[in-house]
Amino acid sequence: MEDLFQSGLLKVVFATETLALGINMPARSVVLEKLVKWNGETHVELTPGEYTQLTGRAGRRGIDVEGHGVVLWHAGLDPRSLAGLASTRTYPLRSSFQPSYNMAVNLVARLGRHPAREVLETSFAQFQADRSVVGLATQVRKHEDALDGFHDAMTCHLGDYQEYAELREALSRREKVLTRDSANRRRDAAVESLRALKPGDVFLIPGGRRAGPAVILDHVSRSPKEEPRPMVLTIDRQVRRISSVEITSPVTALGHVRIPKGFSPRNPQSRRDLAAAMREIVGDATVGRRSRQSDTADDAEIALLRMQLRQHPCHGCADREQHARWAERYMRARREMHDLEQRVEGRTNSIARRFDRVTEVLADLEYLTSAGDDAEVTEAGRTLMRLYTESDLLAAQCVRAGVWDGLGAQDLAAACAALVYESRSMDDGEAPRLPRGPVRDVLVAMAEVREEVHEAEARRGLEITRQLDLGFVWATHRWASGAQLLSILSSGDLTAGDFVRWTRQVIDLLGQVAQAVPAGSPLRSHAHEAADRLNRGVVAYSSTV
Structure with missing residues (x-):
């Protein structure tokens, strides 16, 4: 094919991307049907390097002074993106290297586990992973400097304000946990109470735009997997479906009315008669505000933290709240720095850590005698070495x-x-x-x-x-x-x-x-x-x- 094309006997060659890169056929023009390729897993856009490889065949060396790369227009083609592909001249190398099972047993057999791990730590892939940490490490250093400044600003002459601030933060965390748990319990109780109602039960909707007396018109779902959304008739004769969101606290049946067999929610007279029957049951009942006992009142941990706060020397400082504002900044910066350090740790030595997990699997399945530095390849591992x-x-x-x-x-x-x-x-x-x-x-x-x-x-x-x-x-x-x-x-x-x-x-x-x-x-x-x-x-x- 190369000889026929170079001899001019073949005027045009239609080629896949792989064929176009694998043969020596310089042409005057190269036409790309689209800027998408199959990478073995999915269709992805061409990179600048791949675009240059394909269009770089345009122009025969020693014959043409220029070559032409043509991209067919299609819906969704972005000319600016195309210009970016054509103008890029530097292409970053990205390693896709990852330790495999076969690689692990071969490395252990030839080098031993510890030397093999050291080799992987010096790989290009690990170098790239470590280099990506540089920006995160810079942020960590900035947070360290900020922490020093915040710590100095919250210094109290009466005692260790950082210790006092940590007590306050522990108290705040505990109160939030109790409040959240209490809210979840109230919601679960409210949903279950709504689920227990039957058609004809009269109850009070505790909140929302429809707050007030209502009567259940249809069966409420008994399945715990389904959200109860019964149809109700309100005291002002409106037929609506309500959700558990409107039931902010548990409800109980105030009484029961008989729903006529031929009741139609669309019939005004039917709604009027049922609302009148409901009004006789509820009378002057209204939705009142339920008093909620604080869940923190009887909590032993909260009581202890409050006592420790009151007994701390910094509790009596006249500038306590000013110190507290600096302490809040200190705590926030410390949390952010901890998150950054976790991200740095996750990227540092990532190739070596993956090698550790691979050898652990191999040891579990008896391809290696152990996952430690004394690991040796078993007979089964010898088989894996050849696959x-x-x-x-x-x-x-x-x-x-x-x-x-x-x-x-x-x-x-x-x-x-x-x-x-x-x-x-x-x-x-x-x-x-x-x-x-x-x-x-x-x-x-x-x-x-x-x-x-x-x-x-x-x-x-x-x-x-x-x-x-x-x-x-x-x-x-x-x-x-x-x-x-x-x-x-x-x-x-x-x-x-x-x-x-x-x-x-x-x-x-x-x-x-x-x-x-x-x-x-x-x-x-x-x-x-x-x-x-x-x-x-x-x-x-x-x-x-």
């Missing part, structure tokens, strides 16, 4: 548990496809097509193994191993069984390029599995056979181009 796939630990667990033992070449290829494939589109609710035979039971067993791995990760605060993706299982099984490419592509949404790319990855994983298991193992011979069955036709040709 470089993204789902390395899941593949190792499947080999170890014998999930793939006894599978034929076609079924083994299909099972491995579930580990490497990643669908582009979101789940549309349709179950993926699966081949008949033992592979279905094996996929269920693989899903169970994946859940075990996920639980082990969750215990250590990790989420690495993704779900199985069955979208390529059927196509892989068909291709390994000798089906024609056209029949496979016509039965799904795969393009020829995607089919070849994913099949090459399945072949790669099968080769890793063959190397990971002992020589003479039936699984090794089946993995080799499966790889050979897949490596044919356009797939085999693609590896020679």
